[in-house]
Amino acid sequence: MKHLVVIGGGTAGTLVANQLIDRLPADWALTVLDPEPTHLYQPGLLFLPFGAQDEARMVRPREKTFKRGILWLREGVEEIDTAGRRIILSHQEPIPYDLLVLATGSRICPEETEGLLGQAWQKSIFDFYTLEGAQKLRAALKDFEGGRLVVNVVEMPIKCPVAPLEFLFLADAYFTRRGIRDRVELVYATPLDGAFTKPVASHLLGSMLEEKGIRVESEFNAGSVDGEAKVLQSWDERKIPFDLLVTVPTHKGAHFIEAAGLGDELAFVATEPATLKAKEHDNVFVLGDATDLPSSKAGSVAHFQGSVVTENLLRAIHGRSLTEGFDGHSNCFIESGFGKAMLIDFNYDVEPLPGKFPWPVVGPMQLLKETRLNHWGKLAFRWVYWNALLPGRSLPISHRMSMAGKYKPEFVLP
Amino acid sequence: MASREYQGQTVEVDAEGFLEDSSQWTRDIARGIAEEVGIGELNEKHWQVIEFCRKDAEAKGDAPGLRRISKLSGVNMKELYKLFPKGPGKLAARVSGLKKPHSCI
Incomplete structure (x- = not known):
């Protein structure tokens, strides 16, 4: 055997x-x-x-x-x-x-960053990449009445690179719903030089952060955290004070x-x-x-x-030669708050572009655009996950990325 | 493609100033790039990092990322930020005549 x-x-x-x-x-x-x-x-x-x-x-x-x-x-x-x-x-x-x-x-390895796992861990510093972390953060957000909330990506690569952005979009909607958005300052500290790793999406997501009044501290490489003084410090000694720190630790x-x-x-x-x-x-x-x-x-x-x-x-x-079948294809919903979401589709060589998905013209999903249907798609995905994806059934999306229905917008510099 | 002159030697660089052909690199070019990006004069520690980056890239095919440099070059993260202010991963690769490391993309 x-x-x-x-x-x-x-x-x-x-x-x-x-x-x-x-x-x-x-x-x-x-x-x-x-x-x-x-x-x-x-x-x-x-x-x-x-x-x-x-x-x-x-x-x-x-x-x-x-x-x-x-x-x-x-x-x-x-x-x-x-x-x-x-x-x-x-x-x-x-x-x-x-x-x-x-x-x-x-x-996640919070122990990789000096001070992250100190006294303030799960008191004023939280992760949302574990079940326990997300639950404790839920309790902390419920009691949060105002101040500066900082989301920090310690270093790349991380699981689901859009999750920190989604967290910020949802936080904006959450505090708006609670009527205290004007008392909460939202800051995104990232080691990247913009909102995302790829230019077109980075441009669009960057403007969305701006519209929602979320400040971006780019090229911020977190070096240490002082939990008692509530200050996040980068290796080049920039300091960001926080009331609540949501960290995406080293993976x-x-x-x-x-x-x-x-x-x-x-x-x-x-x-x-x-x-x-x-x-x-x-x-x-x-x-x-x-x-x-x-x-x-x-x-x-x-x-x-x-x-x-x-x-x-x-x-x-069966002793046959291997297929070079993987092209880096990735497809993610980006929850943007207020019942809407975006969808991005890309691979090793082609960045996320706007357009229709999965079929040209008819869609019905829209790429790189906030729609309610995309949000419902994201929610429906849980059913797809348990009932089709995990059992290994085939889905109507090819494992190779398709360019059909996509276009390159004019604001992109060559 | 752009070209730049360092200490009398002309080399091809990409849009962000990284050398197109790493084999054209010389210590004089490193000094020229260091001056251009505001690092100033290169000291012994700088050279330790540069030599590590070039050796590692030769062995692995890609410029090492910042974490790899801090773990294996003998120069720790804090020092790296002093030696190559702002973006040590990117800057060390550029001064070493290598392409932008993948971990920065």
């Missing part, structure tokens, strides 16, 4: 396992390793701080997310022995593998990636951009947040990569 092992039962690992199980030859077994008993719908985290009580619909028992035939071991990984092709587990005997999928994701790959020397300085795995094979190992594939690729760390990317990894695992099993 041959053995395919998937490490990580998040979005990426689960959808690949579910896509593969019905297509594996009879002499192959599939095991997923993940120590966590539940699967968390991460896009929901954004809405919790603003009063949503969605926890029950955001969490499912992990065993219910896998198709029949997949063996899920509730086990943590200590080490990967790539030379001996086996995985050292936390409690049980090591297990051998013939093919390995690293879907080990990314995690890293899994612990054992770091320990095994499989990753770069942030423990992300060196991955071939088009085949998604690990650069240094022929029988290892990588997808989702775990890669070192310049594509976004987002669920949609994991989904598009999933089609390519599934295809390449089957090709590897």
Whole structure:
């Protein structure tokens, strides 16, 4: 019996396992390793701080997310022995593998920034990338009566690069609804030189921040936090005082990636951009947040990569050459507050552009434009996630990006 | 494509002033770029960073990002911001004659 092992039962690992199980030859077994008993719908985290009580619909028992035939071991990984092709587990005997999928994701590391985890952690400093963080922030925002709220991205790359912007848009709407917007100053401190990583979207999102009266401190590389004095300081000694700090801390790959020397300085795995094979190992594939690729760390990317990894695992099993199928495709809703959202669609080479999606002229979604339909799309996505994406069903969006229906606006400089 | 002259040597640079061809780089060019971007005279620590960046880029194919420089060059983050004010990742790559690091994009 041959053995395919998937490490990580998040979005990426689960959808690949579910896509593969019905297509594996009879002499192959599939095991997923993940120590966590539940699967968390991460896009929901954004809405919790603003009063949503969605926890029950955001969490499912992990065993219910896998198709029949997949063996899920509730086990943590200590080490990967790539030379001996086996995985050292936390409690049980090591297990051998013939093919390995690293879907080990990314995690926030607030300990990387001096002072972030001090006395003020979860009192006046919060994250919203964990369930606990988002819930505690919800309580803090409820009691917030005015002052300066600073959102800070410590360093790139982060999971869902648009989430900090969405947080600010939603905060603007939230305080407006509570009638205290004039008493709240919103500041966005980012290491980027603008609102986003790509020019057209950065221009549009930048003007939206301006219209909503949100101040941007760009090229701000956070060096330390003084929780007692409530001051955020950059490496070049710029200071931003805050009443409430919402931090998006440094992200890293899994612990054992770091320990095994499989990753770069942030423990992300060196991955071939088009085949998604690990650069240094022929029988290892990588997808989702775990890669070192310049594509976004987002669920949609994991989904598009999933089609390519599934295809390449089957090709590897049958001894055929790999497809260079992944083009960096990413597709994200950007919640902009007041019941509206935008949609962006891009890849390694083509930045997010305005237009219609997924079909030219008829849409019905509009790219890079705030509409109510996009907002409903974002909300409906939770259903799509549990019922189509995670079970590995095909969606009406190709894993390769399409230029149909898009155009380049005139304000873009060459 | 633009070209610039440093200490009597003409080189091709991109829109943001990064050398197009890293093999044209010389220590004199580094001095010229350092002056142009306001770093001033290059000291021993600057050279330590520059040499690390060039070696690392040769091995890896890309200019190292700031975190990588601070972890592996022997010069810590605080010093890097003193040596290459504002944007040490970008500036160290530019003075070293390398392309803009991916982590800055």
